[in-house]
Amino acid sequence: MDDKVLKKLVTDELEWEPSIDAADIGVTVENGIVRLVGHVANYAQKGAAEKAVKRVKGVRGYVEDLEIRLSAKAFTDEGLANAVANLLEWDVTIPKNVIKVKVENGVVTLSGDVNWAYQRQAAEQSIRRLQGIRGVVNAIMVKPQAQASDVKRRIEAALERQAEIEADKILVTVEGDKVKLDGKVRAWFERDIIERAAWAAPGVKSVDDRIMVSF
Known part of the structure; x- marks a missing residue:
């Protein structure tokens, strides 16, 4: 597929996605590899933009250089850590008292051991929509269970x-x-x-x- 055509398709998909404010997202395409530049309001929009790009037929690869620009409201690391810990505690798909939370400059690091990969993924998905998060490092390990x-x-x-x-x-x-x-x-x-x-x-x-x- 021609890169110009693919660029338009990706741009249209980003504008179509209701959870994204695409006004500040730029799109470039080279040999089917899509690159997003600019900024979004939160970490959830960043993830939604990636999913939107992957839905487009003809995309061979994806590079994301989106910056998260938070609102003027202050979000402390301690407040974020408490919010993350509470969300993990309330999520019934995640085992209790096995995941540790660390927050530094808005970047959340999750660690600990779980039995299944879906539990590892659920922990990250649970917190993606929290306001104030700049990034997530998922260091949760999956215990081996099968041959x-x-x-x-x-x-x-x-x-x-x-x-x-x-x-x-x-x-x-x-x-x-x-x-x-x-x-x-x-x-x-x-x-x-x-x-x-x-x-x-x-x-x-x-x-x-x-x-x-x-x-």
Whole structure:
């Protein structure tokens, strides 16, 4: 797809997304790689912008250089830490008293051990919409629970259940608690579906996603 056409599609998608104020977001495209520059009002808008870009057909890669410019209201690190701790405590998908919270200059670092990757992801998702957050470092670790062969089987079975995915074009390699994905897909959102399937397997600590988007 022509870069000029892709730039317009991405710009239109950002303007269409109601949770984003796209007025201060600039878009450049080179060889199908989209770069966003400018600023947004909060961390949630930053994440929403990334999701909007990935929805657009023809995007081969994404670079994000968005700055978060908070309102004049003051947000102390101590206040943010308390808010984050409360949200994690109230989230029923996250085990209690296992995640530690550190906040420095508006950047939240989460640490601790959980049994499943979805719990690690849920902890980060829970706090993304908090006002005052400039960034999130997710250092939560997933405890190993299953044999590599079982993890591989579960991931491949999950891919076969997805109507959008041609599972026979995806190679899954598992070494201990690490998963490597290879192959080709037709759109970026398919790549995300496959990566989520890998993270959903028990005991997976890291996913090396080498899947290419080709048209």
